[in-house]
Amino acid sequence: MENTGLAHHLLLAGLLFVLGLTGVLVRRNLLVVYMCLELMLAAATLALVAFSRFNRTMDGAVLVFFVITVAAAEVAVGLALIVALFRQRGTVRSDALTTLRD
Amino acid sequence: MPDGLFIFFAALSLGAALLLVLSRNAVTSAMGMILALVGVAADFFLLDAYFLGVLQVLVYAGAVMVLFLFIIMLLDTEDPKGAYPWKTAALGLAVFFLLAASVLWLFHWSGAVPAVKAGATPAELSTNPAEFVTAAKAFGRLLYSKYLLPLEIAGFLLLVALIGVVSLSKANPESQA
Numbered sequence: 001m002e003n004t005g006l007a008h009h010l011l012l013a014g015l016l017f018v019l020g021l022t023g024v025l026v027r028r029n030l031l032v033v034y035m036c037l038e039l040m041l042a043a044a045t046l047a048l049v050a051f052s053r054f055n056r057t058m059d060g061a062v063l064v065f066f067v068i069t070v071a072a073a074e075v076a077v078g079l080a081l082i083v084a085l086f087r088q089r090g091t092v093r094s095d096a097l098t099t100l101r102d
Numbered sequence: 103m104p105d106g107l108f109i110f111f112a113a114l115s116l117g118a119a120l121l122l123v124l125s126r127n128a129v130t131s132a133m134g135m136i137l138a139l140v141g142v143a144a145d146f147f148l149l150d151a152y153f154l155g156v157l158q159v160l161v162y163a164g165a166v167m168v169l170f171l172f173i174i175m176l177l178d179t180e181d182p183k184g185a186y187p188w189k190t191a192a193l194g195l196a197v198f199f200l201l202a203a204s205v206l207w208l209f210h211w212s213g214a215v216p217a218v219k220a221g222a223t224p225a226e227l228s229t230n231p232a233e234f235v236t237a238a239k240a241f242g243r244l245l246y247s248k249y250l251l252p253l254e255i256a257g258f259l260l261l262v263a264l265i266g267v268v269s270l271s272k273a274n275p276e277s278q279a
Contacts, residue, residue, distance in 0.1 A: 004104035007209045009149065012112045014205035016119055016138070018198060023123035026194035031128055031174055035135045039119055042142045042162065045154075053149040056234040061151055062244050068154075068161050069256045073263035075166045079173050080270040086177050 009050035016043035030082055030092040034075075041071055108148055115141025128174045132167060139163040153238040 016039060023036030045064045052060025086092050118141060121134030139162045146155035245253050 004108045004148070008104045008108060008112075009145065011205065011209045012115070012145065014209065015116060015202060016142070018201040018205060019116070019119040019123055021201065022194050022198040025197055026123070026190055029128055031170065031177070032122070032131045035122060035131060035170060038162075038166070039122065039135065039138060042139055042158075045158075046142050046145060049146055049149050049151045049154060053151065053234060058234050058240055058244055061154055061234070062241065062249055064151075064154055065157070065241060065245070066249075066252055066256055068157055070259060072161055072166060073260050075169060076267050077263050077270070079169060080267040083173060083177070084270055092177060 006050055006054040010047055013043045013047040013050065016040075016046065028093050028095050030085075030094055033094065034078055034082070038071065038075065041067065108145070111141045111144040111148070114138075115145070129171070132170050132174060135170070136163050136167050139167070150234075150236045152236055153241055 020036045020039035020043060023039070024033050027033050027036065045067050048060040048064050048067070052058065052064075082092055085097075089097060091097070115138045118134045118137030122131045122138060125131045125134060139158060143155045143158035143163065146152075146158055
């Protein structure tokens with residue numbers, strides 16, 4: 001643990017966030033887009049925990065606790081919305097949902 | 103050079119995240135997501151945040167991803183075969199390499215991230231009552247003192263989400279007919 005510094009953890013968090021962001025931009029399946037969003041959230045929590053650990057304060061870790069709580073609620077509501085969308089339109093592909101654009 | 107466990111779990115979560123982004127099959131994506139979250143949880147353990155690591159595995163990799171898998175299998179979404187449209191692929195690659203390069207530059211060459219030694223308390227935090235402790239008891243103490251109001255709001259938010267999901271998933275009588 002002595003050789004792993006704050007920068008290493010932040011680097012990992014940054015790369016995970018970038019991967020998630022790329023997924024959100026590239027993928028067309030709403031479920032996969034949603035999972036990529038969750039990945040970005042997890043990367044942000046990783047950065048919070050790293051800052052909290054290396055500054056020897058508990059506040060960042062408690063914030064991560066709330067982030068996990070809110071993310072669980074958000075996933076439940078979001079998935080219910082996707083299911084409702086699928087029942088209305090029969091698809092979850094974002095390039096097929098263009099009613100507002102046309 | 104960071105130590106071996108960190109490199110192993112970092113590689114695991116990055117590889118699994120790649121699988122999540124690139125896989126055609128939504129179930130494979132979900133498996134990649136689970137692996138990536140387990141890698142992040144392992145990193146929580148390496149950062150001495152044991153309680154958060156356990157929570158991450160239980161809530162995220164457990165409950166949330168099971169929900170995702172249920173919905174994926176319920177909706178049975180099939181991605182059309184064939185390559186990505188080149189515009190999308192180019193955009194994705196450009197965004198990824200641009201951002202990844204800037205992240206690498208920021209952490210390795212810009213010198214913007216100070217080389218903090220674990221265990222050294224910065225001066226402005228030396229009077230912080232919330233000292234970093236590994237025990238789960240510290241969470242309870244903070245949640246019911248300094249963070250009491252956010253805790254109540256989080257509980258209320260869960261209740262609101264519960265009611266919202268129930269009313270969203272009730273069958274719409276007009277569309278049924």
